[in-house]
């Protein structure tokens with residue numbers, strides 16, 4: 378389906394919209410695990426309300442539903458889910474700290490690029506005056522707002538949704554929603570870059586840089602290499618098949634440079650940590666061995682000096 382801009386549109390159970398539900402399911406698993414890395418009480422509400430068939434797992438140890446009656450496929454998708462749901466916890470905790478830290482240091486204008494079902498506006502403590510802008514496709518944000526309203530959820534800061542495609546004039550839509558490029562901003566691109574064509578990724582980072590006042594911060598992960606290994610290792614094409622989604626078709630095979638290098642070359646002070654090392658530092662190592670594929674992923678934070 379295409380919208381007025383001529384760009385493809387999706388909802389929460391189709392195409393790349395479904396990936397927002399997947400990561401919410403990962404956070405739900407983490408939330409119901411006593412040793413979980415994130416407490417996101419909204420995650421399971423979103424997953425329940427989407428009523429997928431089959432249902433998505435939301436508790437630790439629940440098997441991943443497989444379409445094929447094939448034990449090898451089931452073992453592979455289970456191993457992948459165990460890894461991804463743990464990774465969601467690691468990534469969420471890491472980016473929670475990056476964003477709230479940046480807001481406390483003065484970047485109280487926060488932009489979630491591809492917010493999906495991110496509930497940080499509702500579940501984290503924000504400094505006085507903080508404003509969060511949430512950008513995503515219209516139908517994804519509609520679904521999110523419906524569920525939040527049904528549960529009477531109240532944001533813990535000012536929250537403004539910006540329904541727009543990130544391949545379109547999202548900067549114009551963001552400004553129209555009140556964004557002020559003269560103020561330092563904390564940007565987050567979590568679970569996004571892999572799903573943008575390489576040219577759109579480049580344009581997005583250039584636009585972010587153009588809108589970033591001194592003192593701004595950016596958090597993003599470099600997941601493209603791990604994603605390619607999973608497509609080539611055949612786990613991704615199988616993974617979301619029971620839900621009618623082919624995850625391997627959601628990205629294009631363009632070469633992706635590491636955003637850390639690009640940001641460093643344009644004046645950002647960059648820190649890049651391997652996700653596996655961050656997970657070990659939280660005492661929750663990533664269970665990569667069962668999958669037998671490299672998980673070459675970095676969690677990146679960057680700051681523009683004052």
Ligand SMILES: C[S@@+](CC[C@H](N)C(=O)[O-])C[C@H]1O[C@@H](n2cnc3c(N)ncnc32)[C@H](O)[C@@H]1O
Nearest residue numbers: 396397491492493495513514542543544567568
């Ligand atoms: C894996 S989810 C991540 C969502 C959220 N950042 C999180 O971590 O919970 C990917 C999100 O990117 C959004 N997305 C992907 N391409 C987009 C585009 N071109 N414009 C707007 N949103 C996009 C999808 O709708 C989806 O919500």
